[in-house]
Amino acid sequence: MAKIPKYQLVMNWIHEQIDTGALHNGDRLETEAQLSVRFGFSRQTIRQALGELEKEGTISRVQGSGSYVRGGAAGEAPVPLSRSVTILSSYTDSYIFPQILQAMAAVLQEEGYSTRILFTNNRRQTEREILTELLKSANRDPIIAEPVTSALPNLNAPLYRELLARGIPVLFFNTWYPDLEIPHVSLDDRAAGRMVTEHLISLGHRRIGCLMKNDDGQGILRYQGYMEALWDAGIGLDESIVCWIDSTGLKHSLNPCEWVLNRLQDCTGIVCYNDEAAYLLTQQCARRQIAVPGQISLVSIDNSRLTQLNQVPLTSAAHPMGELGEKTARNLLAMIRNPGFDA
Template sequence: MDNYKYLSIVEWVKKQIEEKGLKPGERFLTEKQLCEIHGVSRQTVRQALMLLESENVIVRVRGSGTFVGNGIGRTAPVTVKGSIGVISTYFSDYIFPHIVTGVENVLGAAGCTMQLAITHNQVYEETQALESMLANGVQGLIVEPSKSALPNPNMELYARIKRENIPLLFFNAKYPWADQPCVAMDDYAAGKTVTDYLFSCGHRDIAGIFALDDLQGHKRYSGYMDSCLAHGVAASERNVMWFATSERNDIFTYTSDKLLELLRGKTAVVCYNDKMAVKLLQLCRQNGIRVPEDISVVGIDDSRYASICEVPLTTVHHPQRKLGEAAARMLLDMIEKHTGTREDVLFTPELVIRDSVRDLNAADD
């Protein structure tokens, strides 16, 4: 009976997604949960999930779980362009589900299947993902680089991709040596925009917290520094703390004393992203530092955390889904027209003002 029961599970899953109005990128039930609901073996559930995945109804991400795909309710494509490899550093949290969903929506509408791999920002996992996708004969690649500011041992793999004329573009950032196009938010502008806003509110003693191993961190730092220099604050580089992304939580635990020392005497701080800003809010509360009364905090990305955290964050908006859609459209165009190198596409970040910044000018009136 189990040999055919998986088909009933397939229909049940499709019905659940439709009736509950689940959107692409939302987390779905686990294998274990499906086994318990239907009273079948894990092998039967896996058969169902394999079929659902082939129809793009669900997407399984190793180490992260099962998510809703884009296969429900879509009309049959006119042409099939084959399989596209998408490699992201993360998927199940922050801005990443929206970016990947944007990619998948465009690819799905064009009749492409998507092979998704997550690297957890580890270069070795990027190696495995690239090798696997090349072995599976993908028609093109959309890649978010791992540790983009550091030397990368995968250069030969990328050279092979170029030799074999496999269309490739990067998103969020690209390696300094890569000549393929990149679709990203303008991270330099993001850092400069939030820092300029702090200066416009009367702040001059401004600290910064940035990622040292990815180019987004470097560019956001550059925007912060140029804003400080433009406002006559030349020593701002002394007010910066750098962190490695794999150790980003440590600065709020093991090295929190150094972070608190950095904040001493400052009226504001620019955080690498909203995640870091939210953790900083928590650290401030634990140490009796009021936001924004004692110190103002700005983030970058306008993630879901920004509006629901204890003090809603002033930040800049990351295009997320639009960025993913633009990356997919560009890659499809590269495949169709057999074009080579293209110009990067940069989205201009928009300032989102909330409650985490104190206007010192108003306080002086």
């Protein structure tokens, strides 16, 4: 008697669960990891079984959400997606955002999609209001979103999960929420933080402070790269010259405050979270008559227009703004065509 393939055993069990009423239309299946533990099979075998079940129409798989019995969370054939993409961005007309958003829109328009850009102003409440309205209106736009203060607890996660359960493709850019299995397109922030720190080290600096944002994932990862570069060079981490500031502080409070330079005044080099932070810190140095780069060297990340507008040219790690925008749009298009696409 021929041996039944492992993936077929998984399929048979799921069919049985549906036939006996243990699973109903719209029910979410156990995760790949849970099924792997249940059967003692590899994740690859589980994925093969789920793929076959999807082909035969028994289940539908929603990227970042899971697998559902017969056609998604509603148990019916999904309503077609619209030909418009909604983009949620912290800002739209400043810093690096215009280049990213323009690149996204260009790629989407080439494929016949219009775009609607909504900005959150990096406020969690605004993000919540936008997502709630999208759910209330039964909007079928695929979504590209920039997470808001992604290093903080995310109480908007259930709203994103509801969008996924409705079969709406969602893709993050610039950063991501760790508690959501939603794909993202982002800069390698850890490598960027390491790169600019290593640049200061290569110039002979040993007393290197840093100014980082503490409420988004980029700041945490850039700080990690900073630490790694110091340790690999045999330089100990002195946390007294590590300064943390949140998004509101960076936008509105850093310029008049002197606490940053008070903490970092004996440093010869400072790694800044981004060009905006370095720009404002340069202004503080000028007020205190601290020469940049004569007395203190600043490095930053993004290589935005601010590096040229600064009182002295800044050394900054380049951000592939256009490339990131294009890749984000192309990945979303791939997710629309194939919900199982690994973005």
